[in-house]
Amino acid sequence: MGRYFLHRMSLMAPTLIAISALIFLVIQLPPGDYLSNQVAELRAQGEEANLDKIAFMRSEFGFDRPLIERYGVWIGVWPGANGFSGFLQGNWGWSFEYNKPVREVLGDSLALTVLLNFATVLVIYLIAFPIGILSAAWQYSLADYGFTFLGYIGLATPNFLLSLILLYYANLWFGLSIGGLMAPEYIDAAWSWGKARSVLEHLVIPVLVIGGGGAAAMIRRLRANLLDELQKPYVTTALAKGLTPFRVLLKYPLRMALNPFIADIGDLLPQMVSGSVIVSVVLNLPTIGPVLLQALRSQDHYLAGFILLFAALLTVIGMAVSDLLLALLDPRIRLSGRPAA
Amino acid sequence: MNDGAPDPLPHFVSHAPYDTGRDISLTASAAPQWRLVLQKLRRRRMAYVSGLFLLLVYASLPFSEIIAPYALEDRNADYLFAPPQAVHLFHEGEFAGPFVYAYKGVANLNLFRWDYVIDHNRIQPLRFFCSGAEYEFWGRWKADFHLVCPDRNGVLHLLGTDRLGRDMLSRVIYGTRISLSIGLIGISISFVLALLIGGMAGYFGGLIDSLALRLIEIIRAMPELPLWMALSAALPVNWSPLAVYAGLTAILGLLDWPGLARAVRAKLMVLREEDFATAAILMGAGPGRLIGRHLLPNFMSHLIASATLSIPSMILGETALSFLGLGLRPPVTSWGVLLVEAQNIAAISSYPWIMLPMAPVILVVLAFNFFGDGLRDAADPYR
Numbered sequence: 001m002g003r004y005f006l007h008r009m010s011l012m013a014p015t016l017i018a019i020s021a022l023i024f025l026v027i028q029l030p031p032g033d034y035l036s037n038q039v040a041e042l043r044a045q046g047e048e049a050n051l052d053k054i055a056f057m058r059s060e061f062g063f064d065r066p067l068i069e070r071y072g073v074w075i076g077v078w079p080g081a082n083g084f085s086g087f088l089q090g091n092w093g094w095s096f097e098y099n100k101p102v103r104e105v106l107g108d109s110l111a112l113t114v115l116l117n118f119a120t121v122l123v124i125y126l127i128a129f130p131i132g133i134l135s136a137a138w139q140y141s142l143a144d145y146g147f148t149f150l151g152y153i154g155l156a157t158p159n160f161l162l163s164l165i166l167l168y169y170a171n172l173w174f175g176l177s178i179g180g181l182m183a184p185e186y187i188d189a190a191w192s193w194g195k196a197r198s199v200l201e202h203l204v205i206p207v208l209v210i211g212g213g214g215a216a217a218m219i220r221r222l223r224a225n226l227l228d229e230l231q232k233p234y235v236t237t238a239l240a241k242g243l244t245p246f247r248v249l250l251k252y253p254l255r256m257a258l259n260p261f262i263a264d265i266g267d268l269l270p271q272m273v274s275g276s277v278i279v280s281v282v283l284n285l286p287t288i289g290p291v292l293l294q295a296l297r298s299q300d301h302y303l304a305g306f307i308l309l310f311a312a313l314l315t316v317i318g319m320a321v322s323d324l325l326l327a328l329l330d331p332r333i334r335l336s337g338r339p340a341a
Numbered sequence: 342m343n344d345g346a347p348d349p350l351p352h353f354v355s356h357a358p359y360d361t362g363r364d365i366s367l368t369a370s371a372a373p374q375w376r377l378v379l380q381k382l383r384r385r386r387m388a389y390v391s392g393l394f395l396l397l398v399y400a401s402l403p404f405s406e407i408i409a410p411y412a413l414e415d416r417n418a419d420y421l422f423a424p425p426q427a428v429h430l431f432h433e434g435e436f437a438g439p440f441v442y443a444y445k446g447v448a449n450l451n452l453f454r455w456d457y458v459i460d461h462n463r464i465q466p467l468r469f470f471c472s473g474a475e476y477e478f479w480g481r482w483k484a485d486f487h488l489v490c491p492d493r494n495g496v497l498h499l500l501g502t503d504r505l506g507r508d509m510l511s512r513v514i515y516g517t518r519i520s521l522s523i524g525l526i527g528i529s530i531s532f533v534l535a536l537l538i539g540g541m542a543g544y545f546g547g548l549i550d551s552l553a554l555r556l557i558e559i560i561r562a563m564p565e566l567p568l569w570m571a572l573s574a575a576l577p578v579n580w581s582p583l584a585v586y587a588g589l590t591a592i593l594g595l596l597d598w599p600g601l602a603r604a605v606r607a608k609l610m611v612l613r614e615e616d617f618a619t620a621a622i623l624m625g626a627g628p629g630r631l632i633g634r635h636l637l638p639n640f641m642s643h644l645i646a647s648a649t650l651s652i653p654s655m656i657l658g659e660t661a662l663s664f665l666g667l668g669l670r671p672p673v674t675s676w677g678v679l680l681v682e683a684q685n686i687a688a689i690s691s692y693p694w695i696m697l698p699m700a701p702v703i704l705v706v707l708a709f710n711f712f713g714d715g716l717r718d719a720a721d722p723y724r
Binding site (some may be wrong): 031165269296307 | 402558563565566571575661666680684685696709711
């Protein structure tokens, strides 16, 4: 297992390097940058005093250096104006718009993003597992048809539209706003049970909205896999030997059908992170989503770059975890990397 | 057998002459593959109906100007945020043809909004194949022919109007043209890329294969939407709306190919080891001919089915980006651009009909899912 772990981790490094380079390229793409926009604005106002400060910032952030050097400084493998100071040294960059380090701008929103996505994964499992088994064990039953139909709707309704609809009906029927992270009276209050409860209540809708599509996809996969397994002769043998159908189901076919259950999370994660970004914008949740949107609009490119990298990191780590869990579950995968003895 | 001699067993025997040609035409050996696929598809009711629906919608795209009762930017300042009108057939128990009741805005000074009062005495019959609001067909020829028009002095807002008094139905119909064409053009770009990259990786193997695989892994590990957002934010602000449309389509297409490319690669790797592939090589076929003529046709129908299933993600991508204000910009009108208005919770609670552009999005995505699923099952007609 230790060997597989090392192998999997060593795969992650080149992926992350490539992704960070890609992201750096993308955020440098727009013509102009925040500082030159600022200069143009100041010139238009006839103000020259601040130009010195901006010229200082330009050299401070290495805007006059070639692209590859700036990337190196950003990552922390090339000395910048203040020596080595990049991600590897724990410096996440500077937000021009807020005039603060990125770390301070983001603050709690990173933790909330992780919490939201983690909760979504849990909810997907909690929903998909029983329903998938149910609709495979009682194939073509009323429940099966009902869940299949719901699943189609769930897959087809884009999550940001769903959250808009929910926003509207929550307002219409209950007169409450489901947007935001907590009820308005708690916003400046100290942490208490009431505040924590309010936060949890406000997370229910976003988690369901983001996880709905993923759960539907997973139910379909689990059902199909379980149905394949249930037709195999060993099930008949087990039944003939006198095991109860329920015990047979849990003991053999379910275990065989579990693999994709773990593996799929790796495929679903990018979708979920995407979903959490746009749903947060609609529901006004203080995750990285709204900050990213604003940063992209104002070309605050270190802030945008860090958020993109964080989102990518979240999926890459999630995929690695799902692979490791899979290896823990299934010795065939764990041992396949090894040379034949 | 059944010529005159009584049938000893009481079962039904058809006396119609047996037509050998009919059955042969249906067997795999005689009918072309697309007919077998179509035949199998027809048996899946939902997929078939969805396919017909999509065909109809796409066929209507060139004629948006004629189908919409108003032109895209027609404003009527007397009907701001007017609610949808219902089409009636009977007026006071008498058949009066399809018509709508006239309605009029009354300023509500308590809530600072317009309330609309329906006048049940004034009927405004719909006109069909009529001349109405003037428009430029395909932006070129001036015309005023419509499928359906409001009464000469009346209005017709079947889905209500927006903030500026523009007809929602007409705008949704114009939006369909943009939203659906983005899906189609985007998938063509991604399809070609997938064939090229997946084909090379699968056929040549080795270094090219591992490079392509790495690239696929990296693109798949990136959450789609944030990357789309960053790329479309990078489109220069001074580009014309049409250039932004082209740029956005390219972005959606350029990031969508990895899934398809993986499928192409996997299939090619299996097929190139088959005997018929070896035979073709021995007879002097180059890589291009071998792949295009001998290997690809084996799984083209599967590829088309998978491609169909990824069109909705492009349509949704455009909708999401425009909704966030990073995608298309007015005057180019897509469903996402229309939904920008629905971001305001105060507006949608007073005027819920501005959320209606959501309906075609969901319908089309659902139809693509049903159709793609059916197509995937029907893609292998020999099973």
